[in-house]
Amino acid sequence: MLAGFKAVFNKVDDMDLKAAEMINGKTPEEAKEVYLKLVDDILPLLQGMERQGITPQSLKNHAKFKELSKIEGESLQQFYKTY
Template sequence: MDEKAAQMLKGKTVVEAEEALTKLTDDILPLLQNMDKTEINSQNALR
């Protein structure tokens, strides 16, 4: 990850941005897995 990407993730440094991205991924992954189990997909999510 470069400095510009770190700034886009609002991390002051590359390490901080990578930590923020890891936390975001950890938060979102269970939601995505739950969507798969409940048969929510791109076809029916917007209904």
């Protein structure tokens, strides 16, 4: 399971790089090609997580996820107060 999350985060890094390439003047056709490749790469990972019972519904009830969500909410509130 941890390897699956790591793979997803690595794909996010790839998406960031590809998004930067698109911003730097790549054509819409190339952008669509990049998007479709990323979807093709990520979809099997998400399906694997779902087969293992990891869904948005199960995560929202998980104690660690609730704790992290609370921390994130507090961080966002602090950010908005600061700026």
